[in-house]
Amino acid sequence: MRLVPHPGPAPDSGHGARMTRETRSLPVLAPDAVDTPFTILGYGEVFARDTTWNDHSHPFHELLWNERGASTAVVGARVWTVTPALGLWMPAGTLHSGSAVAGTRMRASFFGYATTTSISDTPVAVEMTPLLRLLLERLGDPGLSPASRATTEAMVLDVLEPSPRELLVHAPTSALLRPIAEAVRENPGDQRTLADWASELGVSSRTITRAFNAETGTSFARWIATVRAQHAVALLTRGWDVETVAEQVGYRSASAFGVAFRRTTGLTPGMFRA
Template identity: 80%
Template structure:
């Protein structure tokens, strides 16, 4: 399949005049698409109408879905990717007309109310008074989410082989002890390194990588049983428990028909 790479400029916050309060954009990508590192002069809320995409800031990788979006503060250098068929949406927030909800990228739950308000802003012929009222409501309900689909990718020579293997094949079932033996170190050494570099344990890190990969498959219509097998779980029920523990949501939340009116 054809892959498209897009290059965008890197702008400092407010470097370009953005007199609007909230401005929407959406697109269905027809090819697997990569966005090179860039930054915007405005704040941005990324979410999807259909499919899953990713955003990368440094060594942090977020998964963006119809249920969980990502707030990107103005001036934050980031890259991204989306599979063919993804319908992504973006809401741009004027740097001088709105305040950022966070100084760093942060997940945002796309609630039914927030979705309706953002969709209303896209209605043609919306009266100025109605737009102002709707924008005020968006800013009122917009808030960071305690849930986020974020993986901090370790870069040390010790952990990089593990990170590369698991991200390449989330179904890899090697345990912490297996990896320690392969690398010729103690399990305590690997445990400490994961905690230091990722802020979480090996088990939780692997579960998050698997959840990110699973979401990509679920949003493309894969059934739960097939996804569970693909990402290394022995049963759909075991996958469901791990997925809910990691994301706070059920796998069914990310099925395409979940968002069909």
């Protein structure tokens, strides 16, 4: 059996009022469950609606990135934000779900399981450098000769590597931390400090600190900063100005937001502006 990868069915035309959200269903497939004879196969789509995908897995490796806009990929309690600057490598057979905001111009490159080696056994961020993007664009040229395609594919595999920068949040699920996670998800600009939450939940600040380190692998402050950065990226890619985004995610000035954003992502807010 041969599979041509596709993120899902085309949106329904619908009747009457235009749908504002679309949900797509994809199968759960094991690595190499179907024939994937290609080395690298590209795909692109512009989403007219906010779109979500159910839990699914691919028989091939996948590199997700966007030319414009923002999307998310979820594996268990881990949530990555995918942007034009930061892509995500999804190894074959990894169960994941996802979403993309309307207007996102998504790109995906599928790597044949039998013809390529995964850069990681787990999902990892990939910095979408100008060279990597140029090589992937070249593979989309229908007039590319077989020899040139093979050379370009080899170059992609040579420069492709995990990035130390990523927009990743481990969502805490314990009864202790769930109120914090839900509140910050609802309002990333929530100004309650570690001491405020400790008082509200009737525990010590040390107890919350230990719980955050155990469940998320990071501190309360760094977790908050990353959640805010993820939310900020979604707003920036929708075209919001930096000052308004800074206010929405809880910073008193655009400069303070810029410093925190760069500390968290290694990138400037301007790199994500629509």
